[in-house]
Structures are given as C-alpha cells and as structure tokens.
Amino acid sequence: MAGHSQDVLIIGAGIGGLTLGLMLHRAGVPCRIYEMAPEIKPLGVGINLLPHAMKEMAALGLEDTLAARGVLTSEAAFFNRFGQLIHKEPLGRDAGYGWPQVSIHRGDLHQVLLDAFLAEAGAERLFLGWQCIGAEENGVARFRRTVSGEELAPQRGRAVVGADGIHSVIRKQLYPGEGEPIYSGINMWRGVTRWPPILNGASMIRAGWFTHAKIVIYPIRHDGDGRQLVNWVVEIATPRHERWNWALQAKVDDFIKPMLDWHFDWLDVPAFLRASDVALEYPMVDKDPLPRWSFGRVTLLGDAAHPMYPRGSNGAGQAIVDARALADSLAAAPDHPESALKAYEDARLGATANVVRTNRTTPPDIILGEVFKRTGDKPFARIDDVITRDELTAITDAYKRVAGYEKDKLRR
Numbered sequence: 366m367a368g369h370s371q372d373v374l375i376i377g378a379g380i381g382g383l384t385l386g387l388m389l390h391r392a393g394v395p396c397r398i399y400e401m402a403p404e405i406k407p408l409g410v411g412i413n414l415l416p417h418a419m420k421e422m423a424a425l426g427l428e429d430t431l432a433a434r435g436v437l438t439s440e441a442a443f444f445n446r447f448g449q450l451i452h453k454e455p456l457g458r459d460a461g462y463g464w465p466q467v468s469i470h471r472g473d474l475h476q477v478l479l480d481a482f483l484a485e486a487g488a489e490r491l492f493l494g495w496q497c498i499g500a501e502e503n504g505v506a507r508f509r510r511t512v513s514g515e516e517l518a519p520q521r522g523r524a525v526v527g528a529d530g531i532h533s534v535i536r537k538q539l540y541p542g543e544g545e546p547i548y549s550g551i552n553m554w555r556g557v558t559r560w561p562p563i564l565n566g567a568s569m570i571r572a573g574w575f576t577h578a579k580i581v582i583y584p585i586r587h588d589g590d591g592r593q594l595v596n597w598v599v600e601i602a603t604p605r606h607e608r609w610n611w612a613l614q615a616k617v618d619d620f621i622k623p624m625l626d627w628h629f630d631w632l633d634v635p636a637f638l639r640a641s642d643v644a645l646e647y648p649m650v651d652k653d654p655l656p657r658w659s660f661g662r663v664t665l666l667g668d669a670a671h672p673m674y675p676r677g678s679n680g681a682g683q684a685i686v687d688a689r690a691l692a693d694s695l696a697a698a699p700d701h702p703e704s705a706l707k708a709y710e711d712a713r714l715g716a717t718a719n720v721v722r723t724n725r726t727t728p729p730d731i732i733l734g735e736v737f738k739r740t741g742d743k744p745f746a747r748i749d750d751v752i753t754r755d756e757l758t759a760i761t762d763a764y765k766r767v768a769g770y771e772k773d774k775l776r777r
C-alpha cells in the first residue's frame with residue numbers, strides 16, 4: 366500500500382470531481398483525482414450553469430472563459446404544443462442576478478475545468494484509466510486499470526470522495542441493496558443541431574407536454590457563420606427504456622412522430638430535428654435521497670450523491686455547489702476529515718434531497734403541465750384567461766428557492 370497520505374482522493378474527473386479538485390487546490394488542501402476513462406473526451410451535449418453555479422465558477426476565475434465558449438442565456442420561454450406562447454421571463458444577468466446563466470456543451474465545460482486543474486494543480490495529480498473498485502471508511506481506496514483489469518496498489522488518503530456519477534461504485538458499496546436508478550416513465554432523446562438563432566438567440570425554450578411530446582431547446586455555442594450549435598431534448602411518456610448509458614445512439618425517426626406537425630412561426634421543429642448532428646437516448650431516472658453520504662472518511666458528491674431528473678437545469682450546478690461546501694469544510698478542519706465530511710453532509714444532503722423531490726413534482730416545466738390540464742389538448746384564445754401571470758411566476762420563483770438560486774440569497 367502507498368504510504369499514509371494527506372491527499373484527498375477524488376473518484377471521478379467529471380464536472381463535480383474536477384471542480385472539487387480545483388477548489389481544494391485553491392484552499393491549500395492537496396488532492397488527487399482518479400478517473401476510469403483512459404482519456405478525457407468531449408462527451409455529452411448541452412448543460413446549464415445557473416447563477417448559483419456561475420457564482421462558484423466566477424470565484425475560480427472561469428466566468429469569462431465559460432461565457433466565451435457557451436451562450437449567455439437571457440430568457441426562458443414556455444409554449445404549448447401548438448407553438449403558442451404561455452410565458453416568458455428573463456434569466457441570468459438579464460433577470461438582475463450578479464452572475465449569468467451559461468448554456469454550454471458539456472465537453473466545453475469539462476475541458477475548461479480540466480485545463481484549469483492541470484494548469485493549477487498539475488498533471489501529476491490526475492490519474493486517468495484508474496477505475497475505483499471500492500473504498501474503506503479509513504480512507505483507503507482500491508483501483509484497477511480500466512484497460513487491462515490489473516489491480517493497483519491501494520491508495521490511502523485524508524478522505525475519499527465518490528464523485529463517480531450516476532452509476533457510482535462508492536454509492537453501491539455504501540448501499541449494496543439499492544438497485545438501479547428509478548425510471549420516471551419518461552424517455553428522453555437528446556442532440557445538437559446547427560441552426561440560425563431561434564427567438565432572441567439566447568432563449569431557453571420549453572414546448573409541449575409529455576403526453577404527446579415535450580421539447581427543450583437552447584443554444585450552447587455560437588458557430589461564427591451566423592448559426593449556433595443548438596441543444597435539444599425531447600421527452601415522451603413511454604413505458605419503454607434502456608439502461609442509462611451516456612453514449613446510447615438513437616435515430617430521429619424513433620421519436621419524431623408526435624411532432625411531425627409542429628411547424629411554428631418561430632421554428633419548424635421537424636426540420637430542426639432532422640438536421641441534427643447527433644441523437645442520443647437516455648431514460649429520465651433518479652434515485653431516492655439517501656439518509657447519509659458520509660461514512661468515516663468516505664463521502665459522495667454530485668450525481669453519485671443525488672442523481673436527479675434533468676428538469677430544472679440543475680445537475681451540474683448542484684454538483685458544483687456540493688464541491689464548494691465540501692472544499693470549505695475540509696479547508697476549515699483539515700485535520701478532522703471525518704467531522705468535515707459530516708459538516709458537508711449536514712450542509713448539502715437536505716438541500717439536494719429537496720431538489721430531487723421537487724424535480725419529480727414541481728420543476729419549472731410544470732407550467733406546461735398546468736396549462737395542458739386547464740386547456741386540454743387544444744389551443745387557447747388568450748393565455749390570461751387560462752392562467753394568471755402571478756401563478757406563472759409563483760411556479761418559477763418556488764423552484765428558484767428550492768434549487769438555491771433566488772436572487773437575494775445568492776447576493777448575500
């Protein structure tokens with residue numbers, strides 16, 4: 366076994382793991398990150414960083430880089446399946462926040478975090494191709510090489526953080542009976558299309574409802590030729606789903622049928638979907654909140670701790686906010702890692718459990734469900750006769766409180 370070490374061992378160089386690594390390094394707490402992928406590739410499609418996450422990115426000096434790579438999303442717009450506008454509201458700085466909302470390709474976000482970690486902490490602190498196979502409460506983690514399967518010498522650290530995503534090995538070890546993620550009954554297809562700006566070119570659009578199809582659309586990169594890389598997610602209620610795999614390929618014909626007549630004056634949806642570069646399929650899943658994350662010197666962070674439905678643009682943001690809480694706790698009590706991990710859990714477990722539950726019941730897109738309930742599957746004459754402005758803003762404001770990005774709290 367490698368000698369007793371004061372390093373924090375982070376399992377997983379995803380969004381949460383790299384952010385934690387950077388924050389710990391800045392705080393003077395040494396760490397090492399172990400990632401099972403032999404190389405870091407630009408995987409995934411779009412991801413959102415809401416103002417609470419961008420506040421943390423700004424503190425790491427990454428706001429300008431992320432803003433330049435992504436899109437400063439300035440408004441949320443909700444439509445029914447006939448393309449009629451239900452509600453619009455400003456986002457990010459346009460809504461008066463001190464930080465923007467950035468919509469970005471996950472690969473770009475990942476690369477920015479990786480570059481910063483390598484530049485600041487150094488390449489010798491990142492171990493690629495090391496797959497964690499377990500961790501002990503005394504801070505020892507075991508690994509094997511992803512490619513050959515060869516077992517490596519166990520590593521001892523000040524603490525072990527399972528930032529290893531939705532299929533977390535550390536979580537499975539802590540909760541062996543838990544089973545697979547829970548399927549919501551909604552399947553998702555995601556992709557990116559190069560397309561001229563839609564609405565104001567910085568709009569986060571949600572249209573339709575699951576019973577037919579719901580689509581979420583937002584730009585994630587300016588392409589320089591007057592077009593943008595535009596992320597889309599189609600969500601349809603269906604009993605069928607595959608096991609979650611971030612790389613599962615799909616065909617547009619698998620899911621386009623309910624949207625074939627969606628020719629809106631602001632977008633021809635079928636043409637937009639058919640022009641897609643890529644289509645991936647994932648089930649909408651989450652897991653029940655856990656009673657504990659921290660066991661001795663081992664804890665969980667990000668999707669490993671609280672996988673949630675992607676209905677509030679919050680998965681990456683909550684992992685980033687976890688990283689801040691854990692880095693602060695470890696920096697405040699470096700010689701007492703067990704109590705630092707417990708303090709982190711106290712700060713974040715209840716808050717994230719609330720987001721998981723709210724994403725199941727009342728995320729922002731519930732606006733679409735509420736209007737559907739009131740109009741049935743029909744166009745409306747005047748939205749004000751269906752739902753009041755106050756009701757609409759009450760729904761989105763309630764979500765901001767749960768997710769932790771209401772303006773006054775963030776400013777404080």
Ligand SMILES: Cc1cc2nc3c(=O)[nH]c(=O)nc-3n(C[C@H](O)[C@H](O)[C@H](O)COP(=O)(O)OP(=O)(O)OC[C@H]3O[C@@H](n4cnc5c(N)ncnc54)[C@H](O)[C@@H]3O)c2cc1C
Nearest residue numbers: 377379380381401408409410496497529530667668680681
């Ligand atoms: C390939 C991929 C594509 C994604 N695409 C999208 C997307 O398009 N849109 C979106 O909203 N979200 C996407 N996500 C999820 C998103 O990154 C997370 O929901 C969110 O950012 C929280 O991040 P996280 O660090 O907790 O988990 P993740 O970002 O999922 O990172 C977990 C990391 O742990 C590594 N890992 C897993 N098991 C082990 C192990 N045993 N040993 C060592 N390392 C391990 C994984 O390879 C990964 O790098 C994707 C995640 C992955 C892994």
